[in-house]
Amino acid sequence: MGRSPCCEKAHTNKGAWTKEEDQRLIGYIKAHGEGCWRSLPKAAGLLRCGKSCRLRWMNYLRPDLKRGNFTDDDDELIIKLHALLGNKWSLIAGQLPGRTDNEIKNYWNTHIKRKLLNRGMDPHTHCPISAASGLTTSTTAPVFPSSPAPASRLANAPFAFQSSTVSFARPSPSDDGHSSSGGSSDAPRCPDLNLDLDLDLSMSLPCSPPKTAPPAKSTPTSHQQQGICLCYHLGVRNGEACTCKTASPAGPRVFRFLRPLEEGQYI
DNA sequence: AACGTGTCCAACCGCTATATA
DNA sequence: GTATATAGCGGTTGGACACGT
Numbered sequence: 444m445g446r447s448p449c450c451e452k453a454h455t456n457k458g459a460w461t462k463e464e465d466q467r468l469i470g471y472i473k474a475h476g477e478g479c480w481r482s483l484p485k486a487a488g489l490l491r492c493g494k495s496c497r498l499r500w501m502n503y504l505r506p507d508l509k510r511g512n513f514t515d516d517d518d519e520l521i522i523k524l525h526a527l528l529g530n531k532w533s534l535i536a537g538q539l540p541g542r543t544d545n546e547i548k549n550y551w552n553t554h555i556k557r558k559l560l561n562r563g564m565d566p567h568t569h570c571p572i573s574a575a576s577g578l579t580t581s582t583t584a585p586v587f588p589s590s591p592a593p594a595s596r597l598a599n600a601p602f603a604f605q606s607s608t609v610s611f612a613r614p615s616p617s618d619d620g621h622s623s624s625g626g627s628s629d630a631p632r633c634p635d636l637n638l639d640l641d642l643d644l645s646m647s648l649p650c651s652p653p654k655t656a657p658p659a660k661s662t663p664t665s666h667q668q669q670g671i672c673l674c675y676h677l678g679v680r681n682g683e684a685c686t687c688k689t690a691s692p693a694g695p696r697v698f699r700f701l702r703p704l705e706e707g708q709y710i
Numbered sequence: 711a712a713c714g715t716g717t718c719c720a721a722c723c724g725c726t727a728t729a730t731a
Numbered sequence: 732g733t734a735t736a737t738a739g740c741g742g743t744t745g746g747a748c749a750c751g752t
Contacts, residue, residue: 457721458721459746481737495721497739499721530741550718552742715750722744724742729737730734730735
C-alpha cells in the first residue's frame, strides 16, 4: 500500500511560529540541509507538519531572502512577467532573486493590482479596462507604462523583451483569483494581445537545454509538434519549479508552458 | 482615548503532479 | 497497476498594525 502518514496532525502546532521554533528549524537545516520535509519536524523536534516547515523556511527563514520594498523596476518587471505568465508566482519569483512567490503574490494583490487599475488597466488581462470589458478590437493593445522597465533591469532577466511583435501561447491568469489553483481553462482574452514582449531565442541562455539533451522524444511529424519550454527560457530548470521534464527515460516530454514553434523555426 | 476602516502579510487550505510502497 | 504520501503551487484567510474620524 501507500506510505505512512507524514505527521500526526492532531499533535501539530498551527498559527504563528515562535522564535524558538524558528531557531530549531534554522539550526536543523543548517546542520542537515534542506531535505525530506516529511521527516524534518520530528528530527528537528518541531511539532509542525513538514508542509508548514517548508513554507516557513521558503518564505521567511531562508538566508538568501531579500527584505525591503520593491523598486519601481521590480514593479514593472513583475507586471510584464505577469502579462507573460499569468499567476505563475513561482516562475515570476524566479526572476526576482531573493523574493518569494508568496511575497510577490501578496505584493501583486496589495499594490500592483491597484497600480494597474489606476492606469486604467485590467490587472488580469493587462488590457485597457474598456477592452477588458468586451469592447476590445484587434487594434487594441495593452498600454504598458510610459516608463518601460529599464534595460539594465531587464537585462538581468534570462530573456529579453523586444519591440518586435510576436504573439505566443501563454497560460492565462486566473479570473480574479476565483478559479481553483492550477486552473488552465481560461477563455482566451484579448486574442490579438500584443504584449510587446518576446523571448530572444537567439540569446545564449544560462539555462538553455544542454546540448546533450535529447530532442523531443516522440519524433514529431512536423515542427509544429515541437515546442520550446518557456521554463527554460525563464531560467527554471528541472528540479526547480520547472516540471517540464521527461517523466521517465522513455516517457514523453511534457511542456507545461509550450510555445509552438514558428514556421521555419527550429530548436 | 475609542472606535471603525483599510492595509499588509504570514500562514493555512485545497489542489495537482509526481514519487513510492 | 493501484493506492497513498510528498512536494510544491496558487488562492484565501485572519490577525496585527496604521490611519482617519
